[in-house]
Amino acid sequence: MRSWGLVVRTIIIWSLLLVVGTLVFIYSGRYDIGADVHHTRLVAQLIGALRDHSIDTRITGIAVPDLNDPERIAAGAEHYDAMCTGCHLAPGMTNTELREGLYPRPPNLTRFSPEPRTAFWVIKHGIKMSGMPAWGLTHDDEKIWAMVAFLQKLPDLTPAQYRALVPEQGGGRHDVHEHDDQHVPGKVLGGDGSVPVTSVPAPAARDPDAHEHATPAPEHAHHE
Numbered sequence: 001m002r003s004w005g006l007v008v009r010t011i012i013i014w015s016l017l018l019v020v021g022t023l024v025f026i027y028s029g030r031y032d033i034g035a036d037v038h039h040t041r042l043v044a045q046l047i048g049a050l051r052d053h054s055i056d057t058r059i060t061g062i063a064v065p066d067l068n069d070p071e072r073i074a075a076g077a078e079h080y081d082a083m084c085t086g087c088h089l090a091p092g093m094t095n096t097e098l099r100e101g102l103y104p105r106p107p108n109l110t111r112f113s114p115e116p117r118t119a120f121w122v123i124k125h126g127i128k129m130s131g132m133p134a135w136g137l138t139h140d141d142e143k144i145w146a147m148v149a150f151l152q153k154l155p156d157l158t159p160a161q162y163r164a165l166v167p168e169q170g171g172g173r174h175d176v177h178e179h180d181d182q183h184v185p186g187k188v189l190g191g192d193g194s195v196p197v198t199s200v201p202a203p204a205a206r207d208p209d210a211h212e213h214a215t216p217a218p219e220h221a222h223h224e
């Protein structure tokens, strides 16, 4: 009886110490939140396990549509090129400054095809504190499945095959959501398609308005 009391008291004291220690650590500022300082192996493994189990319990019951449908794949290629290459690369691209600076480093999706249901869930919901956005807030399930279908083919594509699938440069008006369903091919906006994919700026660098206002806004005129 007495020894049980001792065990319980010891557990309570150690738990309190752990909580106080954690709070002191957090509020002391000792932890370096910078993305250029990587996790220790143990912390990386714990976060990886947290992510994998979280996703695994959430993908059960997701029904996968036909991922070989050519129209779906082509639609996915267009979305991927407009929104994802800055972080996940395209055939012929080696790296981007955006990707270089991100931690965790976004996986190179030209190297492997992610498991379809996992990919669907991750694209739709994103991953906290990783830079992977939740595209489901702005894209319906069909568009997300289109990207999943395209990702199954991406590792097999040469740079030329990739360019043949995506709209030519200048067609990246993807962020203009009023026009979400009618991506204008680059041709219309003056792209000639000769620009290699590697020089296509990261999605964030594209200004969807750049082609739409022929004259600069008056307040900018005096800067020149």
Ligand code: HEC
Residues within 6 Å of the ligand: 051, 079, 080, 083, 084, 085, 086, 087, 088, 102, 103, 104, 105, 106, 107, 114, 115, 118, 119, 120, 122, 123, 127, 130, 131, 132, 133, 135, 147
């Ligand atoms: C700002 C950078 C960024 C952008 C843009 C981005 N991602 Fe990600 N993505 C990440 C990061 C970082 C991870 C890894 C997260 C982790 O594992 O903790 C990731 C993970 C993924 C995964 C999981 C891969 C696996 O290992 O199974 C898929 C699939 C994916 N992204 C698809 C996309 C698609 C499709 C787009 C475009 C619609 C996109 N991502 C745009 C940063 C990005």
